[in-house]
Amino acid sequence: MRARSHVSRDAIVQGALALWRTKGFAETTVTDICKAAGVSKALFYVYFARKEDVLWEMEVFTMRDAHRAAEAVASRPYELVDLIEAVIELLEHNMRRYPPELIFEAVIETYRTERRALADGATDADLAFLFLEPFQQAQRDGKIPAEADVARTARIAQMLVADGIRDWAAADFFDRPLAGPLAREISTLINGHQHP
Incomplete structure (x- = not known):
């Protein structure tokens, strides 16, 4: 379970970084990050408030x-x-x-x-x-x-x-x-x- 949560958290970080490089920080939404990471918004908010x-x-x-x-x-x-x-x-x-x-x-x-x-x-x-x-x-x-x-x-x-x-x-x-x-x-x- 702990390994899976690490993978999800890393996927969110990597998805966000990839989007920020191409789309920019201001234009990237939490929804965009979730889609890129392949996770739900609910899971995003388990790890990050914003x-x-x-x-x-x-x-x-x-x-x-x-x-x-x-x-x-x-x-x-x-x-x-x-x-x-x-x-x-x-x-x-x-x-x-x-x-x-x-x-x-x-x-x-x-x-x-x-x-x-x-x-x-x-x-x-x-x-x-x-x-x-x-x-x-x-x-x-x-x-x-x-x-x-x-x-x-x-x-x-x-x-x-x-x-x-x-x-x-x-x-x-x-x-x-x-x-x-x-x-x-x-x-x-x-x-x-x-x-x-």
């Missing part, structure tokens, strides 16, 4: 991959900028497969999700899902000072990445790299903030 929640599902899997990329960097000698770049590079690689409109919508949905979480009392540690674990490791490794508020630092870095991605998607992003320049900017801001 089509925007499918975007969040996409991001959750990306975060896991980003953390693995950070772990690989932290397993050898590194600088903080290398860790940040590894995370953003993975995001960039994945985003290049999707149309800019979809990336833009995913960022906007992230902002909405964070707003709802903040209204429910979420903290920086609750919202810093992209960089919290990598930055905790960097702090243990002495790349971020022990006295630094690592949750707040991770949250700020995440906000800068979201804003950078939004700008990158709004422009013709295939013409320019994102990871290296953005990682250097974030690292400079973190280091400048920590060492006044």
